[in-house]
Amino acid sequence: MSDGTALRGLSESGRVAAPGEGIGLDELGLAARNHGVLLEALRHDVTPPGLHYLLTHYDVPFLDPDEWRLTLRGAVRTPRTLTLADLQARPAVTQRVTLECAGNGRARLEPRPVSQPWLVEAVGTAEWTGTPLAPLLGEAGIGPAAVDVVFTGADHGVERGVEQDYARGLPVAEALREDVVLAWAMNGAPLPPQHGFPVRLVVPGWYGMAHVKWLTAIEVLQRSFDGYQNAVAYRLAGEDPDDPGEPVTRIRPRALVVPPGFPDFLSRSRVVRPGRCLLEGRAWSGRAPVVQVEVSTDGGTTWDAADLEPADPRHPYAWRRFTYGWDATPGSYELCARASDAEGGQPLEQPWNRQGMANNLVQRIGVVVTEVGG
Amino acid sequence: MSDGTALRGLSESGRVAAPGEGIGLDELGLAARNHGVLLEALRHDVTPPGLHYLLTHYDVPFLDPDEWRLTLRGAVRTPRTLTLADLQARPAVTQRVTLECAGNGRARLEPRPVSQPWLVEAVGTAEWTGTPLAPLLGEAGIGPAAVDVVFTGADHGVERGVEQDYARGLPVAEALREDVVLAWAMNGAPLPPQHGFPVRLVVPGWYGMAHVKWLTAIEVLQRSFDGYQNAVAYRLAGEDPDDPGEPVTRIRPRALVVPPGFPDFLSRSRVVRPGRCLLEGRAWSGRAPVVQVEVSTDGGTTWDAADLEPADPRHPYAWRRFTYGWDATPGSYELCARASDAEGGQPLEQPWNRQGMANNLVQRIGVVVTEVGG
Numbered sequence: 001m002s003d004g005t006a007l008r009g010l011s012e013s014g015r016v017a018a019p020g021e022g023i024g025l026d027e028l029g030l031a032a033r034n035h036g037v038l039l040e041a042l043r044h045d046v047t048p049p050g051l052h053y054l055l056t057h058y059d060v061p062f063l064d065p066d067e068w069r070l071t072l073r074g075a076v077r078t079p080r081t082l083t084l085a086d087l088q089a090r091p092a093v094t095q096r097v098t099l100e101c102a103g104n105g106r107a108r109l110e111p112r113p114v115s116q117p118w119l120v121e122a123v124g125t126a127e128w129t130g131t132p133l134a135p136l137l138g139e140a141g142i143g144p145a146a147v148d149v150v151f152t153g154a155d156h157g158v159e160r161g162v163e164q165d166y167a168r169g170l171p172v173a174e175a176l177r178e179d180v181v182l183a184w185a186m187n188g189a190p191l192p193p194q195h196g197f198p199v200r201l202v203v204p205g206w207y208g209m210a211h212v213k214w215l216t217a218i219e220v221l222q223r224s225f226d227g228y229q230n231a232v233a234y235r236l237a238g239e240d241p242d243d244p245g246e247p248v249t250r251i252r253p254r255a256l257v258v259p260p261g262f263p264d265f266l267s268r269s270r271v272v273r274p275g276r277c278l279l280e281g282r283a284w285s286g287r288a289p290v291v292q293v294e295v296s297t298d299g300g301t302t303w304d305a306a307d308l309e310p311a312d313p314r315h316p317y318a319w320r321r322f323t324y325g326w327d328a329t330p331g332s333y334e335l336c337a338r339a340s341d342a343e344g345g346q347p348l349e350q351p352w353n354r355q356g357m358a359n360n361l362v363q364r365i366g367v368v369v370t371e372v373g374g
Numbered sequence: 375m376s377d378g379t380a381l382r383g384l385s386e387s388g389r390v391a392a393p394g395e396g397i398g399l400d401e402l403g404l405a406a407r408n409h410g411v412l413l414e415a416l417r418h419d420v421t422p423p424g425l426h427y428l429l430t431h432y433d434v435p436f437l438d439p440d441e442w443r444l445t446l447r448g449a450v451r452t453p454r455t456l457t458l459a460d461l462q463a464r465p466a467v468t469q470r471v472t473l474e475c476a477g478n479g480r481a482r483l484e485p486r487p488v489s490q491p492w493l494v495e496a497v498g499t500a501e502w503t504g505t506p507l508a509p510l511l512g513e514a515g516i517g518p519a520a521v522d523v524v525f526t527g528a529d530h531g532v533e534r535g536v537e538q539d540y541a542r543g544l545p546v547a548e549a550l551r552e553d554v555v556l557a558w559a560m561n562g563a564p565l566p567p568q569h570g571f572p573v574r575l576v577v578p579g580w581y582g583m584a585h586v587k588w589l590t591a592i593e594v595l596q597r598s599f600d601g602y603q604n605a606v607a608y609r610l611a612g613e614d615p616d617d618p619g620e621p622v623t624r625i626r627p628r629a630l631v632v633p634p635g636f637p638d639f640l641s642r643s644r645v646v647r648p649g650r651c652l653l654e655g656r657a658w659s660g661r662a663p664v665v666q667v668e669v670s671t672d673g674g675t676t677w678d679a680a681d682l683e684p685a686d687p688r689h690p691y692a693w694r695r696f697t698y699g700w701d702a703t704p705g706s707y708e709l710c711a712r713a714s715d716a717e718g719g720q721p722l723e724q725p726w727n728r729q730g731m732a733n734n735l736v737q738r739i740g741v742v743v744t745e746v747g748g
Contacts, residue, residue, distance in 0.1 A: 043436060058637050
């Protein structure tokens with residue numbers, strides 16, 4: 001707020017947990033709302049409805065599609081306002097895209113940035129149907145001086161003391177990519193309320209923060225957008241509080257294994273019967289094709305190549321399945337998988353950043369191989 | 375396991391957190407999988423798909439409906455095996471039912487039982503379509519000596535050292551109620567995998583543990599079922615570890631308010647503009663009709679009756695909407711709501727039990743009323 005007092009105690013500055021500090025009720029309140037994919041659902045090429053990860057900054061707005069309008073404004077020759085019918089009358093494309101939250105893995109960082117405490121599950125793959133954005137921008141006339149395109153959603157809240165509608169700027173070159181769409185359907189059905197009904201942005205390859213939900217406005221700027229979600233949040237910043245950090249953009253490579261065998265209720269550790277065990281999982285990267293997936297059964301000491309399914313040219317931004325045949329003999333194991341793209345692979349030790357962003361530390365799954373029943 | 379060693383360290387006994395102990399990574403791992411309803415979705419009579427609460431003990435099994443079979447066995451004259459088509463050829467009914475997890479509210483107990491750390495959101499309302507169970511049991515011939523009917527699901531795991539398929543016994547008198555159904559549809563569509571596809575049990579009025587998902591077997595016993603989920607879990611037990619406690623059965627009354635205004639991202643506390651504010655929410659009980667809902671804006675010191683919508687005889691087990699007009703003037707407030715049924719109301723101070731079960735402590739929402747922007 002402007003004088004910084006009325007919301008004191010309600011909307012705190014960002015902080016990092018003390019050494020050994022457990023997850024607080026504030027972080028738990030976020031974890032109870034925002035949910036990851038169930039790792040066993042990684043079997044599916046397309047994540048079934050309700051199992052895709054979900055992150056809502058403020059409240060899900062429940063919008064009336066008949067009342068809904070999208071304003072296209074700013075540095076354009078012809079501002080306009082579109083209805084849902086206007087959008088749906090335009091050419092439609094469907095794209096299979098893997099989305100991941102930029103904060104995925106944050107809860108395992110030490111010290112832990114206090115925010116949505118993701119472990120590894122903030123991912124999902126869906127078929128998004130919508131109309132390409134570039135022709136709309138072209139018709140409106142954006143000109144060569146355009147720098148950023150700002151997408152504003154209907155969700156309204158306070159974050160670190162700043163009241164806002166959620167809004168993100170995207171560099172104009174990205175906004176003009178032919179695969180960036182205004183989507184109204186997910187897996188062939190209207191968007192569920194929590195995924196942006198009636199219309200959201202989809203920017204294949206970028207972390208989830210770019211895919212603005214509940215879109216209400218698109219504004220072309222002839223300068224960089226300096227709103228909260230670009231200038232303050234979603235930065236790769238170090239310990240120095242004056243370091244603004246680099247912006248978070250594209251998804252770094254990650255592989256996740258479907259946990260084999262069966263779980264313990266509380267620890268989620270696994271029991272596997274001795275014998276041949278086909279491990280399977282999914283690997284993705286938003287910045288370049290995945291070139292290799294490796295599996296370790298000894299906590300990352302030794303690695304072996306997994307079989308990675310060929311890239312499908314129809315789905316350049318969807319995860320890919322990998323498999324690995326493991327001869328499981330009695331004992332205790334720690335399974336890991338790591339993906340690499342042309343720019344590099346996943347770290348075993350995480351370079352820390354203050355917001356816990358773009359963390360792609362390798363997954364670790366504790367497994368006991370035993371004949372004995374539980 | 376039988377000798378108690380191979381799974382040591384993987385599947386621990388139940389425990390209670392130490393004073394001041396934060397939520398651990400094990401509890402967080404459950405919170406990342408299992409999710410509550412978004413409180414803003416309490417506006418809806420029927421919870422939209424993907425927003426209903428979800429609790430999975432082990433892994434979601436992904437079952438082939440063509441291969442799926444349901445065995446009806448035990449103390450019956452005519453055991454039989456049913457296909458999905460067999461069930462769907464029988465008379466179908468649709469019922470609107472509010473489901474709540476028996477562990478709802480556990481994370482706010484002090485000391486905190488270590489398990490799925492729900493705050494208040496483990497609830498949802500759906501339209502369940504299926505065929506009544508009683509005629510099936512009648513045709514099979516269960517006889518007057520039947521005591522419990524045991525429902526087994528396909529989800530398999532270890533819990534507190536005990537390997538099991540999830541299985542729950544239900545007293546035969548409950549199993550024979552005409553509103554207990556074998557359901558294959560939720561909100562008019564086939565059950566999503568995570569809600570029990572292809573068939574689950576629905577026992578209106580009971581906490582969620584009774585509504586066994588991914589049903590594979592129904593067994594009639596002429597004794598009480600002594601399996602883990604009845605004899606060990608889902609008990610109202612005190613501090614004495616030798617106290618087995620009473621079984622958890624029907625849902626106690628609870629009211630939840632849709633948080634007004636807009637939230638802070640991290641604390642989920644609310645900002646409300648001064649003026650008339652219509653609070654709304656939902657109230658339910660599984661043991662008797664809700665007779666009263668009261669609202670407090672001062673943290674429970676004083677209470678005022680809310681307007682409760684009339685009971686709808688078509689939906690005796692669905693939550694009911696309530697509203698309360700609040701003249702919000704600048705300041706800080708704690709909003710609460712409490713529901714009462716004929717047997718009593720919600721407590722302001724929680725009688726503690728060792729598993730954190732059937733806890734219906736009143737919800738508290740921090741609100742700042744201010745003209746000032748955030």
